[in-house]
Amino acid sequence: MTGRDPFLQANGTMENLLGIERAGELAVTEADYAAARTVQLREGRAPAGTRGNFDLAHLKAIHRHLFGDVYGWAGTTRAEPLTLGGVTVRQPPLLMKGTTTFEAGNRVNARLEAAFDRLRAEGYLQGLSREAFSERAADLLIQINNAHPFREGNGRTQREFMLQLAEQAGHPLNFDPISQQRMIVASYDGIQGDPSTMRRLFDEISDPDRVAVLERGVQYLEGARQHGPEWEEMYVATMTTGREYRGPLVAKGQEFFVMASEGGAIVGHPQDLPEGHGRYVTVQATPFPSVDGGPQPRLEHDLDY
Template sequence: MAGVEPTGSYTYPDVPGDPDRTGVLRNRFGLTRHSELRPAEYAMAHIRMTEIAEGLGPTGSFDKAHLKAIHHHIFQDIYEWAGFARNEHPFIDGQRAEKIGSISKGGTFFLPGSRLEMGLDEALRPIRDADVLRGSTPAQFAQIAGQVLAELNYVHPFRDGNGRAQEAFIAELGRPYGHDVDFSVITKARMIAASIETARDPSSPAMRHLVEDATDSRRRETLRAAFSELRERGEDPHEHDLRTASPSDPI
């Protein structure tokens, strides 16, 4: 019957002609507008991400279960499906949701859901023995963590919230080995560009360079100075693809 809502949908029924009420994720508060959900989600997720940054988040072995636990911790207050991968069947508003096979964003297609388990295994393979990072320099850490981040981004295991869960996961990965990974110096424009580049070319150094900028204290200070300069000019730093110089950059 036309207009009948699909069983177990991740989203509320769309309201034709109203973008603010189209594709809105079902949430614990019944917010059916993007303009209502976005600020609520951001505020609650920010609190949980701060807890993780302060060492109050879930612990684990940097495996699939650990990644899911981090996603659950960040989004538990807003989504019933927090911590469930898109190849699983979470209960949402009392109904079992369908698996999500195909997912894309901004023209970039991510790994099909049918290959998600294999994709996660491959993405996390470099840190199966996380002690490979013991004694690593920021550059050495970034080499491995950047590869993991690029692969996780391509796998895109969750219906939403992948970026924040992945950043928290990588930041936690650095903690036991003395690396303070601060993604606040990575602009939205840069993260999007690196995600697209590495999805199209897994050998791209874009994500490795990004993680090194977030890990090396001198590089972070350089980027913070650039943030300040842009703000003084009345510009939003996050609209710019800001990065420090790389050895491969042309002079």
């Protein structure tokens, strides 16, 4: 084995089955293939093994299905022998992204198998209240992410795994209005030993009333991106019941409002806005009301940051 990373071409682009040499082109192509395979997963048209067992083989099957069109190593964890171009090579012992170092490669499978053994012993989180499920599911996602079993595609694989687990447990999740920045922060905090950020995220995406209001706010931010940053680059979250918030209003609709916060935005329901409020408000968050999940409500006020 040489010192060269076996996953990378000489120019630094990931080795791939399509012969793509430019990183930008590869990223777009990979996303397109994975999106099409995701539809198959969610419609039940994926191969056997990509649903149901919630073990390491299940996780690997999801990764193989999502990325097998692009990478010859799809479905192979960092703990397993890697064959590229007919040659078996040893994988790098460590995986770093930015300043984060994930689980050592030779320990990945054992760590995940222990996590999935516990999941099985807990009855795959069935029969729990929504609150208990969301907390335990958040902790499981942190464990899987900390192991980071695959060289690329971990986030999308984990999301599909958790969506299936939640569906079976009777507490569906909705990751759609969770920004990339928020997931990065929650994942980083989890690696640092703080599960609270991920638990809050799961409490939102498992609550249909709360996540519906979050979707309203994200729809606004997505439509207003020409006036500000991409919503994916912001930390966007809903208000937590019982907490007080102060800040400038960005927008207000019939069933949502958006308040600017440091580095992102907070989304709430107009029932909490004080009567006769101005642009700068103080809000005491109350439980979110039931919503019908219908079309985007009419925007009443649109205020720039």
